Amino acid sequence: MDKYNYENLNEKEKRILDVAIKIFSEKGFNATSTNEIAKKAKVAEGTIFRYFKTKKGILRGIMIQLINIFSDKLVFSSIEKIFKNSDDKDLRIILKEILVDRVNLVDKIFPMARIVLIESIYQEEIREALFENIIKKALEMYGEFHLEMQNKNKIRKEIDADVALRLIVANIMIFIGQRKLYKDNFNLKDDDIEKDIDVIIDLIMRGISC
Amino acid sequence: MDKYNYENLNEKEKRILDVAIKIFSEKGFNATSTNEIAKKAKVAEGTIFRYFKTKKGILRGIMIQLINIFSDKLVFSSIEKIFKNSDDKDLRIILKEILVDRVNLVDKIFPMARIVLIESIYQEEIREALFENIIKKALEMYGEFHLEMQNKNKIRKEIDADVALRLIVANIMIFIGQRKLYKDNFNLKDDDIEKDIDVIIDLIMRGISC
DNA sequence: AATAAAAGTGAGTACTCACTCAAATTCATA
DNA sequence: TATGAATTTGAGTGAGTACTCACTTTTATT
Numbered sequence: 001m002d003k004y005n006y007e008n009l010n011e012k013e014k015r016i017l018d019v020a021i022k023i024f025s026e027k028g029f030n031a032t033s034t035n036e037i038a039k040k041a042k043v044a045e046g047t048i049f050r051y052f053k054t055k056k057g058i059l060r061g062i063m064i065q066l067i068n069i070f071s072d073k074l075v076f077s078s079i080e081k082i083f084k085n086s087d088d089k090d091l092r093i094i095l096k097e098i099l100v101d102r103v104n105l106v107d108k109i110f111p112m113a114r115i116v117l118i119e120s121i122y123q124e125e126i127r128e129a130l131f132e133n134i135i136k137k138a139l140e141m142y143g144e145f146h147l148e149m150q151n152k153n154k155i156r157k158e159i160d161a162d163v164a165l166r167l168i169v170a171n172i173m174i175f176i177g178q179r180k181l182y183k184d185n186f187n188l189k190d191d192d193i194e195k196d197i198d199v200i201i202d203l204i205m206r207g208i209s210c
Numbered sequence: 211m212d213k214y215n216y217e218n219l220n221e222k223e224k225r226i227l228d229v230a231i232k233i234f235s236e237k238g239f240n241a242t243s244t245n246e247i248a249k250k251a252k253v254a255e256g257t258i259f260r261y262f263k264t265k266k267g268i269l270r271g272i273m274i275q276l277i278n279i280f281s282d283k284l285v286f287s288s289i290e291k292i293f294k295n296s297d298d299k300d301l302r303i304i305l306k307e308i309l310v311d312r313v314n315l316v317d318k319i320f321p322m323a324r325i326v327l328i329e330s331i332y333q334e335e336i337r338e339a340l341f342e343n344i345i346k347k348a349l350e351m352y353g354e355f356h357l358e359m360q361n362k363n364k365i366r367k368e369i370d371a372d373v374a375l376r377l378i379v380a381n382i383m384i385f386i387g388q389r390k391l392y393k394d395n396f397n398l399k400d401d402d403i404e405k406d407i408d409v410i411i412d413l414i415m416r417g418i419s420c
Numbered sequence: 421a422a423t424a425a426a427a428g429t430g431a432g433t434a435c436t437c438a439c440t441c442a443a444a445t446t447c448a449t450a
Numbered sequence: 451t452a453t454g455a456a457t458t459t460g461a462g463t464g465a466g467t468a469c470t471c472a473c474t475t476t477t478a479t480t
Contacts (some may be wrong), residue, residue, distance in 0.1 A: 012457095026332075028238075028331075028332050030238060030240035030241045031240045031332070033436075033437065033438080034437080035436085035438090038460095043458080044459040045439080045459085046439085046440075046441080046458070046459060049439060049440080050457075050458075053439095054439080055438060120391070121324070121391065122236075122237060122241070127391060131392060131395050135392075162396070163413075166384055166385075167381070167413055169384065170383070171380055173380070173384070174376055174379065182337075182341060185345075186372070202417075203377055203418070204417070206416045207412075207414070207416045207417050208413070220427095222427090222428085243466075243468080245466085245467080245468090248430095254428060254429040255429085255430070255468090256429055256430065256471085257427080259469060259470080260428075265468065265469085
């Protein structure tokens with residue numbers, strides 16, 4: 001498994017992946033040619049197929065990176081830390097920490113996430129991997145926290161964990177999507193983000209808290 | 211403008227559009243060949259290019275149909291009716307009517323909406339059309355209702371219309387997306403829909419109502 | 421029935437695509 | 451430094467692409 005870690009990839013493999021992530025997310029998987037990836041990554045087209053047997057193999061490589069990010073240090077552990085230290089914090093503050101953390105993160109991994117989300121619509125293999133390795137884990141992890149919060153009478157007993165998580169995820173996703181795609185139309189400014197997050201938290205909180 | 215109405219299209223044009231909607235939504239725009247569309251629609255490939263000058267023209271045709279649906283009778287007018295008759299109804303009931311209406315509708319137009327949403331990510335032209343003709347109109351229409359409801363002290367004064375609409379749309383979208391893509395994983399049954407909608411309404415209501 | 425216009429066809433065109441492979445280059449080891 | 455192995459290269463390949471156009475068929479008009 002370790003060899004799938006970004007750090008353990010060699011120079012050219014990294015470059016191919018990075019360039020592929022950029023172009024796939026900008027133009028879409030099918031609209032991107034391996035020739036373009038090769039040129040932008042400054043490798044021969046053959047080199048791509050040495051490392052990733054097929055074009056779909058590049059997509060698989062991106063998926064693996066995304067799963068690694070979500071599995072490892074960056075995501076779940078930071079959230080776990082927030083959860084674990086949450087004994088006496090207000091639920092509102094915990095949520096804010098997670099959201100700020102999550103927004104920064106998703107913003108960083110937005111290109112990868114976009115590719116995987118869209119291709120998961122068309123490709124069973126990607127959809128399956130997304131569900132098994134990211135959604136399922138998120139549900140398990142959040143489930144624990146949810147239960148804990150319910151026992152502390154901070155979240156309503158009648159709200160299911162998956163419903164609550166869906167509410168949170170939906171809000172984060174549309175929030176980010178709106179900022180990425182319709183920044184100009186809604187004339188959103190970057191320094192409104194904090195305020196915007198507060199509004200989202202407020203809506204979520206009213207929805208799920210006691 | 212009338213000639214863009216689905217009813218006014220001729221037999222073959224309809225068939226091409228219908229088939230294109232089906233295949234585009236299943237495999238994606240770029241993964242679909244005009245040859246396949248021609249075969250499934252039982253027309254010659256040349257016929258496609260007679261009606262839609264380019265492949266992108268087919269996409270444009272789909273966009274126009276979607277805009278028509280959203281502009282005309284089916285969508286806004288049904289919602290308008292709900293709004294107009296809403297004088298003494300509970301906000302909760304109004305929302306439910308809209309959501310049931312909306313879910314049925316989105317379910318019906320899901321393939322078109324999926325194509326347009328995804329291509330709007332990559333193509334400025336589609337994104338612009340989506341914003342100008344659907345999002346903007348939805349905002350205007352909802353804005354009126356929102357204000358009315360605020361004046362009747364049914365929606366909190368500090369909630370902006372676009373934030374509320376975003377909350378509603380996000381919830382509908384993830385709700386439908388989940389059912390379409392992860393039906394089996396979450397073992398969701400069709401007869402749970404009503405109950406599920408009630409939960410969503412409850413969350414939204416707690417978020418925005420006084 | 422004759423004629424013209426409109427609609428429809430599908431083989432052909434120029435081009436792009438993912439992928440291959442023989443040869444060139446780089447690297448490791450003695 | 452010589453030798454063999456591993457890596458990298460990019461021209462080449464065949465399948466497939468969006469789109470065209472000379473032609474045929476259908477429809478409307480007289």
